[in-house]
């Protein structure tokens with residue numbers, strides 16, 4: 001069996017086009033959604049992410065409001081900025097790029113963001129709303145995972161889904177979304193016994209571990225759909241490096257019905273879903289229903 005390669009770039013491009021249409025609709029009523037992105041310090045990877053977010057926000061017709069703070073910024077100063085952004089009517093979404101420097105407690109910062117502007121979906125109010133089936137801003141990468149799965153599985157109801165990883169930003173919200181889709185969900189982690197056997201029970205396997213190619217071909221149930229969230233840089237010869245997922249792609253593709261590549265799978269969905277969340281927040285703050 002050769003698996004379908006799920007094209008995250010194409011799915012993300014079509015979502016961004018829908019977002020741009022929704023932004024154009026709002027513009028006709030004089031509303032231009034604004035996304036505030038806060039970066040503390042000069043971590044090179046974070047700078048790249050923030051740069052792409054800004055570019056795509058503007059390309060979708062929205063305003064990008066950047067706050068680049070020095071690495072030595074204190075927690076009180078950052079909390080004061082968030083307070084100002086919470087109260088600024090022109091700001092619909094607030095994103096604080098993680099990780100933060102060690103002098104700042106990330107959980108306190110997340111808690112300070114107005115849940116209505118929490119486009120990363122990390123605030124406990126949004127996590128609780130997701131878990132209790134209420135309207136919520138949901139973390140972007142998990143939403144992207146479910147969208148990609150649905151390109152090959154129109155209904156997830158009744159499927160056995162296994163999520164490997166239980167972080168607050170990926171594993172847990174993916175599990176909640178799959179449960180909301182009526183899948184039967186197992187969440188595996190570093191203490192799970194016989195992980196290969198657990199994975200082999202999955203009709204839908206989501207890998208969010210952060211360990212290069214840990215999930216092997218013979219862990220995949222024949223005909224399963226595999227969503228690989230992992231982004232791992234491995235060093236090659238002569239100073240080269242390449243990105244690989246948490247799943248050994250070629251091996252897994254020999255067993256799976258469909259699989260996401262790394263790069264080009266889940267990765268491109270994250271920013272597209274962030275833009276969609278910004279439109280959702282902008283509409284919800286004005287009492288308008290969700291459209292993308």
Ligand code: NDP
Pocket residue numbers: 141164165166167168169170171188189190191192195208209210211229230231232266267268270
């Ligand atoms: P975390 O490190 O926060 O969580 C990793 C999870 O994997 C933990 O729950 C951990 O278990 C589990 N785990 C670690 N080792 C094993 C093992 N040997 N067997 C089973 N489970 C294991 O990572 P994140 O959730 O933040 O990210 C996961 C991956 O997804 C990373 O590669 C990251 O780069 C990528 N990522 C990609 C994004 C994108 O595409 N845009 C966005 C976010 C993340 P335990 O809880 O027991 O420690």
